[in-house]
Amino acid sequence: MELKAIIVEDEAKSREILTNYITKYCPKVNLLGEASNIEDALILIRNNELDLVFLDVEMPFGNAFDLLERVGDRTFETVFVTAYDHYALDALNNHASYYLLKPISIDELIKAVDYVFVIKQKENALENNVIQPSSKIVEGKITIPQQDGFEVLNIQDIVYCKADDNYTEIYLENRKILVSKTLKYFEEALKASNFVRVHKSFLVNVNAVVKYRKGKGGSVVLQTNKEIQVAPSKKAELLSYFK
Numbered sequence: 001m002e003l004k005a006i007i008v009e010d011e012a013k014s015r016e017i018l019t020n021y022i023t024k025y026c027p028k029v030n031l032l033g034e035a036s037n038i039e040d041a042l043i044l045i046r047n048n049e050l051d052l053v054f055l056d057v058e059m060p061f062g063n064a065f066d067l068l069e070r071v072g073d074r075t076f077e078t079v080f081v082t083a084y085d086h087y088a089l090d091a092l093n094n095h096a097s098y099y100l101l102k103p104i105s106i107d108e109l110i111k112a113v114d115y116v117f118v119i120k121q122k123e124n125a126l127e128n129n130v131i132q133p134s135s136k137i138v139e140g141k142i143t144i145p146q147q148d149g150f151e152v153l154n155i156q157d158i159v160y161c162k163a164d165d166n167y168t169e170i171y172l173e174n175r176k177i178l179v180s181k182t183l184k185y186f187e188e189a190l191k192a193s194n195f196v197r198v199h200k201s202f203l204v205n206v207n208a209v210v211k212y213r214k215g216k217g218g219s220v221v222l223q224t225n226k227e228i229q230v231a232p233s234k235k236a237e238l239l240s241y242f243k
Helices: 012-025 038-047 064-071 085-095 106-126 183-189 232-239
Strands: 003-008 029-035 052-056 077-082 098-101 141-146 149-154 160-164 167-171 176-179 195-199 202-205 209-213 219-222 227-229
Touching (some): 038 064, 052 064, 077 085, 085 098
Parallel strands (some): 003 052, 052 077, 077 098
Antiparallel strands (some): 167 176, 209 219, 219 227
């Protein structure tokens, strides 16, 4: 398997350096082209079935986020390459699988490619198939605080949890419970019970996942038919749970 990729970078010297590094140190990558601006990048993206885009954040007449918004639904992974580290949190939470700072570290570049390779390998195996967790169902209960006391739930009855500011919405098969605890609280409480934080707003019961889709950047379909987007930085952890 190879990763079909392009480089989007406005500086010719930076494109040359990255191309040389990829050619020499990343044999899994097949570079199909380069673009120095958003318009040329859109043409390459629309004319090729890509696995990976190396993307500079700042470009003339727009930035990486503008490009990704115009692309819309996408199946490729994104590795941001930039001199500005203040984009890191937004990139990793919402847009990028990996974040490389200039000057590029060869070791970090190899890690980024390997990370994407594992994701694409697993995605190709799981795409649109009914999937089975490799982990076992965990027995147990959790206490949910209520205004008039508490409720005891079977952990495996929880399908997913959704953040609502300092509250968490807990979704069961047929009902929802609002709890005055943060999603981080439940992430810690359920981390040994096959629950995965797939997005900053969602914690998912792995045993409730029935399908994985590459579209929209990656999403899971749950047994209730609820579809939840998977953040790029969370894909590898989620996919590790499945055969």
